[in-house]
Amino acid sequence: MTVNDRNSGGLPGAEERDSRLDRLYREAERAGPPAHLDAALLAAARREVGARPRPLASALRKWRVPVSIAALVVLSVSLVTLVREEGGDELMKVAPGTPPAPKPSGMAPPPAQPAQADAARPSPPAPAARPEPARPAPRDDRRADAQAELGTMADRPQPFLAAPRVEERAAGSPQAAPDMEDGAMRAPAAVARRSAKSVASGAPAAEVESARMMAGSAQSGVPGQGKAPPWQGYEKEPPQKWLDRIAELRRQGETAVAGEMLAEFKRRFPDHPLPPDPGAR
Amino acid sequence: MSWGAESSDEELMLGYRDGDAGAFDSLYARHKGGLYRYLLRQCRDAAAAEELFQDVWMNLIRARAGYTVQAKFTTYLYRLAHNRLIDHYRKHARATAVAFDDEGGDALLELPDDRVRPADDILDAKRRAARLLELIATLPPAQREAFLLQQEGGMSVEAIAQATGVTRETAKSRLRYALAKLRQGLGE
Incomplete structure (x- = not known):
């Protein structure tokens, strides 16, 4: 009998199989590994899986989405931070002599005008709603108004936008400054504002300074209220005043406050060009 | 994941490669007897067969991360066993290796x-x-x-x-x- 006569059809290697030998072999002793070897190998296999990281491809498949989301968030936060910081540098790219384009806050920007026309303009027109600090009202009356206003504000929470009104009314009350808790801390800012304000309005420097201080003190003294914003008192000022103030703050080293004010400036005057170096002004 | 009889050896090994110890359990249960008898009847020494058996499976466990399906799993497994057996022959009885x-x-x-x-x-x-x-x-x-x-x-x-x-x-x-x-x- 030949091998092919005994082939087991359908089995692997059927061309070289002997079905009788296959049956006989299966009836032979079926020895197996001892149980302790089984346990040791299975434990080793589990240890190996637990001890080593998964293959890179598998790990990437599992963590692809969370890692992508995390990377996106980190990138977005970095970009926003960078853009905000870069915004400050924009100030240094614009020529210092560029006149501001005054716009009333909260209104849509007007159509862009040619740069030459802006440059030829001698001075920016003051907004119609701009408050005039140097009013002809008697000095004593203004002081009384400011004191009355301070007393009122100390008693009740003050809305954020009420500050300019306080400033206007309190201009000319220098003796109120020592009473304010925040007066000393705001002194450098007041000094900075004084020069700009007095130049623009012609009001006495002491009056302007005290008005600034009172405005800030009135806000900070209200229980439950946060500090007054750095642009308090500039809401109705032209953009150039804002820039002067920002440059002043930077020169004084108050970069954070200057940054806040610059952000507010950009929000209010989005199309206004920025000078190249506000600190040099 | 549970591995049934319908899962191929290659699927089980890929499952183990990807960290599923249960896949290895199934794979081991399928092939431990055959591999052990192969080694036992080749070297005709129970102690040596156990040592070789352990070595072969440990080699497979250690090589799991690089496993790819290039042939049937049994071919892969018995190739490991063959190589280990040749080493054993060379170490213990050169005459046997020559006779191989x-x-x-x-x-x-x-x-x-x-x-x-x-x-x-x-x-x-x-x-x-x-x-x-x-x-x-x-x-x-x-x-x-x-x-x-x-x-x-x-x-x-x-x-x-x-x-x-x-x-x-x-x-x-x-x-x-x-x-x-x-x-x-x-x-x-």
Whole structure:
């Protein structure tokens, strides 16, 4: 009998199989590994899986989405931070002599005008709603108004936008400054504002300074209220005043406050060009 | 993940590669007996067989991360076992390793002939099976390996050739010799 006569059809290697030998072999002793070897190998296999990281491809498949989301968030936060910081540098790219384009806050920007026309303009027109600090009202009356206003504000929470009104009314009350808790801390800012304000309005420097201080003190003294914003008192000022103030703050080293004010400036005057170096002004 | 009988060996090994220890449990349960008997009947020493058995599985465990399906899993597993066995031969009995390369065609003449046994010694199935194991042990290592790979690994001639690193014709020849000698030894 030949091998092919005994082939087991359908089995692997059927061309070289002997079905009788296959049956006989299966009836032979079926020895197996001892149980302790089984346990040791299975434990080793589990240890190996637990001890080593998964293959890179598998790990990437599992963590692809969370890692992508995390990377996106980190990138977005970095970009926003960078853009905000870069915004400050924009100030240094614009020529210092560029006149501001005054716009009333909260209104849509007007159509862009040619740069030459802006440059030829001698001075920016003051907004119609701009408050005039140097009013002809008697000095004593203004002081009384400011004191009355301070007393009122100390008693009740003050809305954020009420500050300019306080400033206007309190201009000319220098003796109120020592009473304010925040007066000393705001002194450098007041000094900075004084020069700009007095130049623009012609009001006495002491009056302007005290008005600034009172405005800030009135806000900070209200229980439950946060500090007054750095642009308090500039809401109705032209953009150039804002820039002067920002440059002043930077020169004084108050970069954070200057940054806040610059952000507010950009929000209010989005199309206004920025000078190249506000600190040099 | 649970692994059933419908999962192929290759799927199980890929599952284990990807960190599923349960896949290895199934794979081990499927092949531990065959691999152990292959090693035991090749080296004919239980202690050595256990050591080799452990080494082969540990090699597979350690190599799991780089596993890719390039052939049947049994071919892969018995290739590991074959290589480990050759190392064992070289270390312990060089003569055996040399004999591994010998086709052993003439060994047929040395086998005991059952046909000369008395009639009352006719073996029942169990005894015939035991006799088969004795005959297997007398085969030249290469032929014995081919037969055991076919029986325990369920491998085709091509797979045997791959696992042992020889040509298909060589594997076929070894298997043919082995079968002929076993049949002759059993008196068929």
